[in-house]
Amino acid sequence: MIEVKNLHKGFGDVKVLKGIDATFHPGKTSLIIGQSGSGKTVFLKSLIGLHTPEDGTISFDGRINTQFTDKQKQQWRQEIGMVFQGSALFDSQTVEDNIMFPLKMFTNQSYEEMLERVNFVINRVNLKNSNLKLPAELSGGMQKRVAIARAIVMNPKYLFCDEPNSGLDPRTAIVIDNLIQEITDEYNITTVINTHDMNSVMEIGEKIVFLKDGRKAWEGTSNDIFKTDNEAVVGFVYSSNLFKKVREAYLKETK
Known part of the structure; x- marks a missing residue:
């Protein structure tokens, strides 16, 4: 609260x-x-x-x-999770890397552990099979989903x-x-x-x-x-x- x-x-x-x-x-x-x-x-x-x-x-x-x-x-x-107005994704990074960014910054998890969590939130926001796409390859709605996935990846x-x-x-x-x-x-x-x-x-x-x-x-x-x-x-x-x-x-x- x-x-x-x-x-x-x-x-x-x-x-x-x-x-x-x-x-x-x-x-x-x-x-x-x-x-x-x-x-x-x-x-x-x-x-x-x-x-x-x-x-x-x-x-x-x-x-x-x-x-x-x-x-x-x-x-x-x-x-705290944050969804920015313009999604604020890293253009040169894949969907997977964008979502994994907070985990790399704030946790000591192994790559396998981070990837498991990334895949979980990708599936949760209905973006299955989008791991290796770049933001430019996504629609505006899909970019928002990536931003939401990144915001909740740290639970x-x-x-x-x-x-x-x-x-x-x-x-x-x-x-x-x-x-x-x-x-x-x-x-x-x-x-x-x-x-x-x-x-x-x-x-x-x-x-x-x-x-x-x-x-x-x-x-x-x-x-x-x-x-x-x-x-x-x-x-x-x-x-x-x-x-x-x-x-x-x-x-x-x-x-």
């Missing part, structure tokens, strides 16, 4: 995060949403330790990350995804959403996703944190978001006519 209490972060005179409280639970897909400039990217980077908060705490199963010793920090980093407790559906067509985006949710549930991972994709919100939003001007303006589930009368949320989520009609139909049925 990740607990965030009174989180503040700024850059110079610009205050970006202004006292955010949030809790993210194991086995749940938690989504951070908000307009550009709302603070969601800074929030995610603070969670993974790329930004140090000016005030407040972020704790991982009761451990406050800013209080870690160097040894504890190294251990914590091994508990992480915490999984962070930055715009995992960026650049994908709607059908492939749904496949990636479902894969992330399945893995989260299957391995009881605490998963936090930074996204602007409203389809993701509706499909896998077991918990949604809506940021506005650096503050948490609302939180709830994908079901709650249909019923909310929070003007900021309604204006953001239902700016699309499609989602507006879906919401109207939902409210009509539940009256």
